[in-house]
Amino acid sequence: MDLSVTGDPVLxxxxxxxxxxxxxxxGTLTLTRKGKDFVAYHALVMFASANATPWAAQxxxxxxxxxxxKAVEVTVDLLNDSWDGPxxxxxxxxxxxxxxAATAAGDIGITYAPPGRT
Incomplete structure (x- = not known):
């Protein structure tokens, strides 16, 4: 591989x-939609924090x-319609x-508790 790298990455x-x-x-998590079962194998969680507020899972x-x-994607919106709670x-x-996912991302400062467990 012909690659040159400089710098010191910082989060x-x-x-x-x-x-x-x-x-x-x-096999540990099955999602059911319209009577069909989907066996989940990956989850991508989107967190946001604005103006130094606590992180929220969106x-x-x-x-x-x-x-x-066949592989499918199933999206679950976690915030209510007014975006002020779960x-x-x-x-x-x-x-x-x-x-x-929050634990896995803890190195960047995310701390998280599910609703009702703060």
């Missing part, structure tokens, strides 16, 4: 949005295998995925 602490991806052990994009064995009816297992 930016003033980011307002962070995406944290995690791989899930296949959405999760799951990559899953559908009943036809959306009602989000399954506990999804909040666990968010907490796992």
């Amino acid at each position: 930016a602490q003033d980011e307002t949005e962070v995406h944290a991806g995690i791989y899930l052990q296949k 959405r999760v994009k799951f990559t899953a295998t559908g009943p036809d064995s 959306r009602a009816g989000i399954a506990e297992a999804i909040w666990k995925v968010v907490a796992l």
Whole structure:
């Protein structure tokens, strides 16, 4: 490989949005939509923080295998329509995925607790 690199990378602490991806052990999380089961194997959680406010999880994009064995993407919006709190009816297992992603992204200063556990 012909590559030259200079500099010393530093994580930016003033980011307002962070995406944290995690791989899930296949078979540990099944999403059901319109009566069809999708086995999730990857989750990409989008966190945001504006004006030094605490980090909030905005959405999760799951990559899953559908009943036809093809990969699909299932997105779950986590914030309510006014963007001031969690959306009602989000399954506990999804909040666990968010907490796992926050832990994985902890090196950049994300601290996170699922709604009702602060």
